[in-house]
Amino acid sequence: MLKITDARVIVTCPGRNFVTLRIETRGGLHGLGDATLNGRELAVASYLTGHIIPALIGRDAQAIEDIWQYFYRGAYWRRGPVTMSAIAAVDTALWDIKAKQAGLPLYQILGGASRTGVMVYGHANGSSIEETVAEAQRYQTMGYRAIRLQSGVPGLAATYGVSRDKLFYEPADAALPTETIWSSAKYLPTVAKLFEAAREALGWDIHLLHDGHHRLTPIEAGRLGRDLEPYRPFWLEDATPAENPAAFRLIRQHTTTPLAVGEVFNSIWDAKLLIEEQLIDYIRTTVLHAGGITHLRRIASLADLYGVRTGCHGATDLSPVCMGAALHFDLWVPNFGIQEYMRHSAETDAVFPHAYSFNDGALHPGEAPGHGVDIDEKLAAEYPYRPASLPINRLEDGTMHNW
Ligand code: GCO
Ligand code: MG
Numbered sequence: 371m372l373k374i375t376d377a378r379v380i381v382t383c384p385g386r387n388f389v390t391l392r393i394e395t396r397g398g399l400h401g402l403g404d405a406t407l408n409g410r411e412l413a414v415a416s417y418l419t420g421h422i423i424p425a426l427i428g429r430d431a432q433a434i435e436d437i438w439q440y441f442y443r444g445a446y447w448r449r450g451p452v453t454m455s456a457i458a459a460v461d462t463a464l465w466d467i468k469a470k471q472a473g474l475p476l477y478q479i480l481g482g483a484s485r486t487g488v489m490v491y492g493h494a495n496g497s498s499i500e501e502t503v504a505e506a507q508r509y510q511t512m513g514y515r516a517i518r519l520q521s522g523v524p525g526l527a528a529t530y531g532v533s534r535d536k537l538f539y540e541p542a543d544a545a546l547p548t549e550t551i552w553s554s555a556k557y558l559p560t561v562a563k564l565f566e567a568a569r570e571a572l573g574w575d576i577h578l579l580h581d582g583h584h585r586l587t588p589i590e591a592g593r594l595g596r597d598l599e600p601y602r603p604f605w606l607e608d609a610t611p612a613e614n615p616a617a618f619r620l621i622r623q624h625t626t627t628p629l630a631v632g633e634v635f636n637s638i639w640d641a642k643l644l645i646e647e648q649l650i651d652y653i654r655t656t657v658l659h660a661g662g663i664t665h666l667r668r669i670a671s672l673a674d675l676y677g678v679r680t681g682c683h684g685a686t687d688l689s690p691v692c693m694g695a696a697l698h699f700d701l702w703v704p705n706f707g708i709q710e711y712m713r714h715s716a717e718t719d720a721v722f723p724h725a726y727s728f729n730d731g732a733l734h735p736g737e738a739p740g741h742g743v744d745i746d747e748k749l750a751a752e753y754p755y756r757p758a759s760l761p762i763n764r765l766e767d768g769t770m771h772n773w
Contacts, residue, residue, distance in 0.1 A: 372396065372431040372471065377423045377463075379405070379415045382750035384717035386540055387411045387758060388689040390745055391418055391459035393467065395431045401466035402745060403459030404658045404692035407451055409542050409760045417456045426460060432471075434464045438664045454636035454661045461662025462695045462741070470740040475725075476698035477735060480663070487732030488700040490684070490711035491516035491579055491604075493539060495532045498522055499564050503571045505536065506578075515731035516577035516604060516708055521564045525556045530583040530773070538686045538712050542758040552763040552771050554590055561594060565601035577604035577708075579630075584611045584772045585763070588620040595625025604708070605630040605652055605681070611772050612640075618649035630654050633683035637661065638669045645673050652681035652707045658692040659683070663699055670703050679707030686712045690722035694743035697726050697735035709733065721750050 376394040381387065389405040405414045422441060429437055441457045442448060469476040477483055492514045496502035502521040509517045520531030528550045533539040561580060568578055580603060586594065591609030598606060607630040610617045621629065632654035635641050644650045653673045660666050670680050680703055682696045693711075700709050711733060714722075724743040725736025736742045763773040 372399070372467070374427055374429050374431050377426050379418050379423075380745060380747060380750055381411065381415055381755045382721060383753045383756045384721045384750070385715040386542065386686065386718070387755055388718070389415050389459075390689065390691060391463055392745070393426070393431065393460070393463040395467060399467050399470050401431070401463035401470070401740065402691050402743060403462035403466070403662070404689040404695070405455050405459035406658065406687060406689050406692070407455045408687035409758065410452065411755070413452045414455045414459075417452050418459065422456050422460060431464055431467050434461065434468065434664060437461075437464060438662065442661070449637045449639070451634075451636050451659060454665075455659055458658050458660065458662040458665070461664045462657055462691065465663045465695070466740040473739050475735060475737050475739060476663075476695065476741045477701040480667075480698065480702040483701045484704055485701060485706065487729065487734045488697055488706070488709045489515055489731060490709045490728070490733050491518050491577065493518050493520070493531070493712050495520040495539065496522065497532060499560070499567050502564060503567050506568055506572055510572055510576060513729075513731045514576075516579060517572075518579040518581060518710075519564055519568055520581065521560060523553075523557045523560050526551060526553060529557070530585075531581055538715065540686060542687070542760050544759060545757040547759040548761040550761050550763050550773070551766055552585060553766055554586055557585070558590065558594060562597040562601070565598055565603065569601050574602070578602075579604045579607065581607040582609045584608045586610055588617040589624075591621045592624030595621060595627035595629070598627050599625065603627055607631070607654065608633070615643040615649065618644055619647070622649050628652065630681050633659070635660060638665065638672060641669055642672070645676050645678050648676050648678070650678060653678055654681050654683050656682040656684065656688060656692060657695045657699060658688050663695060666699060667703075670705060674705040679705045681707045682709050684710030684712060686714055686718070690714060690718065690724045691741070691743045691745070694724050694726055694735060694741040697733050698741055701735055717753070721746055721753070
C-alpha cells in the first residue's frame with residue numbers, strides 16, 4: 371500500500387491557462403496530471419477539489435485501475451469532458467507515481483518501446499497560400515516529416531488554425547468568445563489549391579495534414595476529401611461535427627482520403643461506432659480529455675482490432691504534463707500513427723521542466739522515471755489565472771455555426 375496523503379490543484383497562466391493535479395504519497399513520491407480543459411479550466415478545478423480529492427486521500431496510489439473505476443463507474447453522472455479530464459488527471463498522476471516507484475520511465479511500465487521515437491506533425495499556417503507554404507518549408511528545414519497546413523481564406527477576416535503568432539496557435543484569445551465569420555463556400559476551393567502549391571514546393575517525401583475543425587456537412591466533406599486525393603494527404607481531420615459519427619458513413623463512400631477524428635471525445639463510447647465500422651483511420655483522443663493512460667489504452671486496443679491508428683491531440687492547450695504522458699504512451703502503443711506537436715511558449719516550458727526532446731522530426735519522452743514532467747510551483751504562482759474563451763463562429767447571415 372502506498373497511501374495518498376494529499377492532493378491539490380495548481381492553476382497557472384504562463385501565457386495560457388493550465389490546471390495541474392499534484393498527488394502526494396507517504397514516503398514522498400509525488401505525481402502530476404494535466405486537467406486543462408480550454409476555456410472551462412475552473413470547472414475541472416472545481417470538480418477535482420470538490421468531488422475527487424476528498425475521496426482520493428487515503429487510497430492506495432498503486433491501485434490505478436480500481437481508482438479509475440471508482441471515479442468513473444462510481445459516479446452516477448458518467449463521462450463528459452469535465453469529469454473525464456478530472457479522472458485523467460488522477461490517472462496520469464498515479465501512472466507517474468507507479469513508474470517513479472519502479473525507477474523507470476513510464477513507457478517501460480506500459481510494455482517498453484515499440485519504436486525509436488514518435489513521429490510528430492508541426493503546424494504551418496499563414497494568411498495566404500504562399501505564406502503557408504513558405505512556413506511549411508521552414509518546418510521541413512527544421513527536420514519535420516509531417517506538417518499540418520492551414521491557410522487564410524480570401525474573403526474571411528479570420529479562420530481556424532491561422533494565428534498571429536508563428537510558434538503556436540492560441541484561439542482562446544479573449545475573456546468572452548471572439549465572434550468570427552465562416553463560409554464553407556469560400557473555404558472549400560482554397561484547400562485543394564493549398565495542397566497543390568505545397569506538393570509543388572515541398573515534394574512528396576513529406577506528410578501533409580489538414581484540420582477541417584468540424585465545419586462541413588458530410589457531402590461537403592466527401593467532396594473535399596476527393597479534391598485532396600491527388601495530393602495524398604496524411605489525413606483530413608474533423609471534417610464534420612464529431613457528435614454524429616454516422617455522418618462518416620457518407621464521407622467514407624466518397625473519398626479515400628484518410629480521416630482523423632476524436633480530439634473532443636472523452637470516452638471509448640464516443641469512438642466505438644467510428645472504429646468498429648472502420649469509418650476513420652486515426653483516433654485523436656489523448657491522455658487528458660479521454661480519461662488518462664488507463665482509458666486511452668483501452669481505446670487504442672479497440673482501434674488496433676480494426677486497423678485504426680492513434681494520432682493524439684497535442685495543441686498547446688494540453689500542458690507539457692499531458693504531452694509527456696502522451697509521448698510515453700506513443701512510444702509503446704503498437705498501433706501508433708502520429709502525434710500532434712504544437713510547441714509551447716518559453717514561459718510554459720519554464721513552468722513545466724520536462725525530459726522530452728525533439729530530434730529529426732520525432733519526439734522522445736526521455737528516460738527520467740515517471741512521465742518526466744514536473745512543475746515549478748514558485749514560478750507557476752507568478753502567473754495567475756486569466757479568463758479566456760474559445761471563439762464562436764457565425765455564418766455570413768448571422769446564423770450560429772460550429773467553431
Ligand atoms: C488541433 C485542435 C486545436 C483545438 C484546440 C481547442 O487539432 O490541435 O483542433 O487547435 O482547436 O485544442 O482547445
Ligand atoms: Mg483539431
